Amino acid sequence: MLSQAADAVQGVREGRSLTELLARVPAELRPGTQALAFTALRRLGSAEVVRQQLAPKAPPARVDALLLTALALLWPDPDHPPAYTDHTLVDQAVTAAKQRAPASAAFINAVLRRFLRE
Incomplete structure (x- = not known):
């Protein structure tokens, strides 16, 4: 579900409708994906600021x-x-x-663990 929520966040950042994006998620995953996406979008501004501090160069x-x-x-x-x-x-x-970008797994792990430490 986290990957589907990330796809939804990416779509919204690109200007697409969250409702439209969630409609593409399989029915059995939709409620959880929606809950994660709603939470992520509510805190997106804060997350962007922190990401810029932890990893100044934006990844793909x-x-x-x-x-x-x-x-x-x-x-x-x-x-x-x-x-x-x-x-x-x-x-x-x-x-x-x-699953999404195998070369990025260590980067994701490092940034998230640093966030939790600091």
């Missing part, structure tokens, strides 16, 4: 969308406790990276 769009989605989902929010533990989210982001 598909990698950047996954990284931003993961950063947004890791963003601390006292009003909404996280649905997943930090290490689970990092693991899922690395797994998704291996």
Whole structure:
């Protein structure tokens, strides 16, 4: 679902409708993907600022969308406790990276772990 949520975030950043993008997600994954995408989009601005600080040179769009989605989902929010533990989210982001752009998996892992440390 994280990969589908990242695709949705990438599509919205490119100007497409989230409703249209979610309609393409398989029905059994749609509710979870929608929840992740909504959370990621709410925190996208903060995630973009942090990504620029942690990795000043933007990675390719598909990698950047996954990284931003993961950063947004890791963003601390006292009003909404996280649905997943930090290490689970990092693991899922690395797994998704291996499927989307295998060469980026170590980069995603390093940036997310640095975010959690700092």
